[in-house]
Amino acid sequence: MSGATPSTKPSTYELSAADRARTFIVIAAFNEARAIGQVVRELREAAFPNVVVVDDGSRDDTADQARAAGAVVLTHLINRGQGAALQTGLSYALRAGADYLATFDADGQHDVADLPAMLGPIMHGEVEICLGSRFLGVRAKMPKLRRAVLFGAVLFTRITSRIKLTDAHNGLRALSRRAALGIDLQLDRMAHASEIVDQIASCGLSYREVPVHIRYTAYSLAKGQKSSAALRVAFDYLIGRVFR
Amino acid sequence: MSLFQWLGLSVLAVLAVLTVSAGVRGQVRKRIVTFWLLVWGGGAVLLVWPSSAAIAAHKLGIGRGADLLLYSSVLVMFSGFFYVYTRFRRLDRQITMLVRRLAIENAARPAAGSSHDG
Numbered sequence: 001m002s003g004a005t006p007s008t009k010p011s012t013y014e015l016s017a018a019d020r021a022r023t024f025i026v027i028a029a030f031n032e033a034r035a036i037g038q039v040v041r042e043l044r045e046a047a048f049p050n051v052v053v054v055d056d057g058s059r060d061d062t063a064d065q066a067r068a069a070g071a072v073v074l075t076h077l078i079n080r081g082q083g084a085a086l087q088t089g090l091s092y093a094l095r096a097g098a099d100y101l102a103t104f105d106a107d108g109q110h111d112v113a114d115l116p117a118m119l120g121p122i123m124h125g126e127v128e129i130c131l132g133s134r135f136l137g138v139r140a141k142m143p144k145l146r147r148a149v150l151f152g153a154v155l156f157t158r159i160t161s162r163i164k165l166t167d168a169h170n171g172l173r174a175l176s177r178r179a180a181l182g183i184d185l186q187l188d189r190m191a192h193a194s195e196i197v198d199q200i201a202s203c204g205l206s207y208r209e210v211p212v213h214i215r216y217t218a219y220s221l222a223k224g225q226k227s228s229a230a231l232r233v234a235f236d237y238l239i240g241r242v243f244r
Numbered sequence: 245m246s247l248f249q250w251l252g253l254s255v256l257a258v259l260a261v262l263t264v265s266a267g268v269r270g271q272v273r274k275r276i277v278t279f280w281l282l283v284w285g286g287g288a289v290l291l292v293w294p295s296s297a298a299i300a301a302h303k304l305g306i307g308r309g310a311d312l313l314l315y316s317s318v319l320v321m322f323s324g325f326f327y328v329y330t331r332f333r334r335l336d337r338q339i340t341m342l343v344r345r346l347a348i349e350n351a352a353r354p355a356a357g358s359s360h361d362g
């Protein structure tokens with residue numbers, strides 16, 4: 001198993017247009033019509049031509065907004081959960097020939113400006129996976145309860161996967177093609193975040209945490225997971241470990 | 245025999261006939277048919293010869309026949325839950341795979357005129 005390499009140095013990676021063209025950004029979206037258009041546009045304006053939005057059975061016009069903003073839209077006819085939607089997007093991107101992949105949240109909490117620092121180490125062959133961390137480097141303003149729950153999640157992941165992370169449940173991740181081929185998310189709902197970490201460990205993929213900036217807007221907080229959902233996530237995850 | 249025994253036996257007989265006919269028509273697998281016939285048969289034995297439960301319970305070291313019935317029904321119920329739960333999980337996975345396949349095969353390209361770049 002490869003260990004994590006520290007990422008204290010600042011992000012100095014530049015991505016060429018060709019690098020960006022070989023990258024697929026995967027977004028799982030459920031009833032995100034208000035935010036998804038802006039998120040896709042920002043990615044497109046940052047010259048990422050391949051944005052894949054998986055509309056996870058939304059009841060609003062998430063799919064139309066994403067498509068109008070320039071994304072390829074995959075539609076889950078029935079809501080299957082974020083883990084399932086991400087896996088759909090990753091599978092599609094791999095089929096479409098992606099060399100580099102990134103997962104991005106639909107609610108606008110991630111910063112497009114963090115992508116070069118996430119993808120650069122992979123493009124330079126330094127690691128196979130970069131995981132965004134909101135606790136490395138810059139401190140994001142965050143409600144106290146949210147901070148406590150996320151810390152609990154980090155401890156949980158350390159115990160279950162024996163991988164040391166500072167932020168176990170950050171939706172911003174970057175993967176090489178090889179890493180994405182090794183990942184197979186079976187947990188359809190939110191426990192996929194721990195599942196990915198497990199699979200990083202079991203596939204022996206090299207990884208690195210990269211400090212990212214999270215925008216806690218009123219919208220993303222209202223739309224995001226309630227802190228009380230953590231128990232459900234833990235249960236899903238543990239059951240998933242039993243019934244492999 | 246009492247009225248209760250006659251009623252119970254006829255219900256069990258109907259259930260057995262239904263089970264066998266479902267098996268013959270291929271709706272239920274042979275192993276499942278055998279399982280249910282054993283359950284109905286066991287019920288019939290208990291109805292006609294109630295003290296058999298007490299004898300079996302005694303042999304197993306459980307005091308009373310009623311206790312044996314209670315324990316075994318709890319056991320059967322939990323294995324039933326477990327069976328249904330694993331079935332449910334499998335079904336869940338299958339639905340996800342189906343939904344995924346449909347999503348990938350019907351991928352919608354971006355709307356015309358929305359591209360900013362080449």
